[in-house]
Amino acid sequence: MNAAEAIVQCLKSEDISHVFCVPGESYLPILDALFSEKTIQLISARHEGGAAFMAEGYAKASGKVGVVMATRAVGATNAAIGIHTAKQDSTPMVVLLGQVARTFRGREGFQEVDVEAFFRPLAKWAIEIDDAKRLPELLTRAFRIAQTGRPGPVVVSLPEDVLHEQIDHVIFSKTIVPKPAPSQEDIQRIEQLLQSANRPVIIAGGGVIRSKATDVLRLFAEKWSLPVMASFRRHDVFPNDHPLYVGHLGLGTQRAVIETVEQADVVLAIGTRLSEVTTQDYRLLSTQQLIHIDIDYDVIGVTYSPHIGIVSDAKEALKRLLTIKLQQTWTAWTKKRREVYDQVSSLPSIKRNINESVIDTLQRLLPPESIITNDAGNFASWLHSFFQFQQHTYIGPTSGAMGYGLPAAIGAKLAHPHRSVVSLSGDGGFMMTMQELETAVRYKIPIISIVFNNQMYGTIRMYQELRYPKRVIGTDLSDISFAHMAHSLGADGVRVETEKQFLHAFTSALQNNKPTVIEVMTDPHVLSPFLTVEQARGGKQ
Incomplete structure (x- = not known):
C-alpha cells in the first residue's frame, strides 16, 4: 500500500467513522484512499476553522478522536482556532496537514511553513513525517498521545511526496487508553482529610466526563451528601436539578455561588485543571485544603499546591472513593448551598x-x-x-x-x-x-x-x-x-x-x-x- 492508504487503515483501526476537512491539493492521495473506504464518511466543510470545530465537537460528543484534514500553511493556519480550542478543552484530536514536498522544504516553497514549529505551542504534540516507512509508527503514536494522559490535539505534517511512497502492508491496532488508579494509601489519606471537614465541596471537570465517570460521581456524592460544583463550561458533569448540585464556576457566576467555595474548608477537585475562569482569576482556594485528582501529572500543582495530589483516571479514583467511610457533619451546609443556588438560578x-x-x-x-x-x-x-x-x-x-x-x-x-x-x-x-x-x-x-x-x-x-x-x-x-x-x-x-x-x-x-x-x-x-x-x-x- 502507499502511505495515504496506510493512513486510512490507521483511521479504521481507531474506529474513526467521520473525518472533517476542506479538500486540498497537498493531500489528494488521502482523499483518494478515502474514496474507496465506505466505513468512513468525509465531511467537506466551507472553512478549515469550521471543519476543526466540527471535529472537536464530534470528539466531545462521541468520546472518539476527532480527525480533521487541511492543506498546507493557508489551510493549516485557518484550522488553528480549532486546534487551540482542543488544547484548552483537553479534547482528543488528530490533525492531518498537507505539506510541500521534501525537495522543496526550506526554500519558502508555495504555501510552505514549518508546521512543527508553528503548532508546537498550540498542540499537545506536532510532528512532520519525512520517511514513509516511519508513518505507521508515528501516526500510531499520534493517536496514542491524543488520547492518553490529558487528551489533546496532535498535529501531523505530511509532505506531499511521502503520501505516494509505497510501504509494507501494516496491521494497526486500536489504542487502548491506560487508566491509572490511586493506591490504597492515597484513598486512606483522602478519607482522613474529608473526615476532618465541616464544609467539603467537589469541583468536577471535563476529566470526569471524558472518563465516563459522571454516574460514579453522582453515587459518591449521594453516599456522603457532598455538594458538587461544575468547572467552567462543564455544566453537564452533574445533573443540575439534583439537590447536591450547587452551581457552575464560570464567567459571570453569581457572587452567592462563588461563596460556596469560599466557605468550604476542603475542596476535592476531580478532572479539572483549575483554570483561570474556574478559580475566578486564581483567587479561590487560597485557604481551603485541596485534594486534586487528575489524569495528568503536569496539571497537579500548576495553579495550586494541593495537600493531596493524585495522578489517576477520574472514574478509577471515584470507584475507590466509594469504599471510604465518613461521619458527615455537613448535611445542613450542603442543603443551604443548594438553596442559595436555587435562588439565583431560577x-x-x-x-x-x-x-x-x-x-x-x-x-x-x-x-x-x-x-x-x-x-x-x-x-x-x-x-x-x-x-x-x-x-x-x-x-x-x-x-x-x-x-x-x-x-x-x-x-x-x-x-x-x-x-x-x-x-x-x-x-x-x-x-x-x-x-x-x-x-x-x-x-x-x-x-x-x-x-x-x-x-x-x-x-x-x-x-x-x-x-x-x-x-x-x-x-x-x-x-x-x-x-x-x-x-x-x-x-x-x-x-x-x-x-x-x-x-x-x-x-x-x-x-x-x-x-x-x-x-x-x-x-x-x-x-x-x-x-x-x-x-x-x-x-x-
Whole structure:
C-alpha cells in the first residue's frame, strides 16, 4: 500500500467513522484512499476553522478522536482556532496537514511553513513525517498521545511526496487508553482529610466526563451528601436539578455561588485543571485544603499546591472513593448551598426579556437527551445562569472561541443523529462560521441554530461601558437578516421578536428535521441577565 492508504487503515483501526476537512491539493492521495473506504464518511466543510470545530465537537460528543484534514500553511493556519480550542478543552484530536514536498522544504516553497514549529505551542504534540516507512509508527503514536494522559490535539505534517511512497502492508491496532488508579494509601489519606471537614465541596471537570465517570460521581456524592460544583463550561458533569448540585464556576457566576467555595474548608477537585475562569482569576482556594485528582501529572500543582495530589483516571479514583467511610457533619451546609443556588438560578415567573423566554422554552420543550452547544458571547450568560443541564447534554469551548456553536453542533449531531442538537450564538460569533450552515444542508444534518441578534459584539460592548462609559468604538454591527441568509443557503430561517413567536418557531424546528436558524432580536441595552447599559455606565452591577 502507499502511505495515504496506510493512513486510512490507521483511521479504521481507531474506529474513526467521520473525518472533517476542506479538500486540498497537498493531500489528494488521502482523499483518494478515502474514496474507496465506505466505513468512513468525509465531511467537506466551507472553512478549515469550521471543519476543526466540527471535529472537536464530534470528539466531545462521541468520546472518539476527532480527525480533521487541511492543506498546507493557508489551510493549516485557518484550522488553528480549532486546534487551540482542543488544547484548552483537553479534547482528543488528530490533525492531518498537507505539506510541500521534501525537495522543496526550506526554500519558502508555495504555501510552505514549518508546521512543527508553528503548532508546537498550540498542540499537545506536532510532528512532520519525512520517511514513509516511519508513518505507521508515528501516526500510531499520534493517536496514542491524543488520547492518553490529558487528551489533546496532535498535529501531523505530511509532505506531499511521502503520501505516494509505497510501504509494507501494516496491521494497526486500536489504542487502548491506560487508566491509572490511586493506591490504597492515597484513598486512606483522602478519607482522613474529608473526615476532618465541616464544609467539603467537589469541583468536577471535563476529566470526569471524558472518563465516563459522571454516574460514579453522582453515587459518591449521594453516599456522603457532598455538594458538587461544575468547572467552567462543564455544566453537564452533574445533573443540575439534583439537590447536591450547587452551581457552575464560570464567567459571570453569581457572587452567592462563588461563596460556596469560599466557605468550604476542603475542596476535592476531580478532572479539572483549575483554570483561570474556574478559580475566578486564581483567587479561590487560597485557604481551603485541596485534594486534586487528575489524569495528568503536569496539571497537579500548576495553579495550586494541593495537600493531596493524585495522578489517576477520574472514574478509577471515584470507584475507590466509594469504599471510604465518613461521619458527615455537613448535611445542613450542603442543603443551604443548594438553596442559595436555587435562588439565583431560577427564572422569574414574569420574563423580563426575550432571552429569558428563550431559555425557559428550551427548558420546557427540549427532549431530555438533547445536546446544546454555544459560542462565546454575552448571550451565553442566560444559558449558563438559568438552564438546568443533565449529564452529557452540553458542549462549549473553554477557550472562549467565537464561531464555535454551529460547527460544533454539526459534529455533535453526526455523533448522535437521533438526539436533538441546538446551538446558541450571538450575531457576531454566528457570522464567523455561518457558512457551515450550507455544510449542514448539503449533508442533511438537521441542527437548530438560535442566533441572538443585538447588532453588536455584546461582550466587548459590556466591558467598554464598564471601563470607558459612552466611549463606544468598534463594537457596532449591521442589521443583517440571518433568517434570509439561512433561506439562501437552503435552510429554514425565521426572525422572532416575542416569546410567542419563538415558541412557535422552536416547536416547528424540532419537528421539521431540517437545518434551521431562529434569529432572536434582542435588546442591545440589556448586556447580561444582571446588567444594562445604563447600569454599566453608572458603575452599578
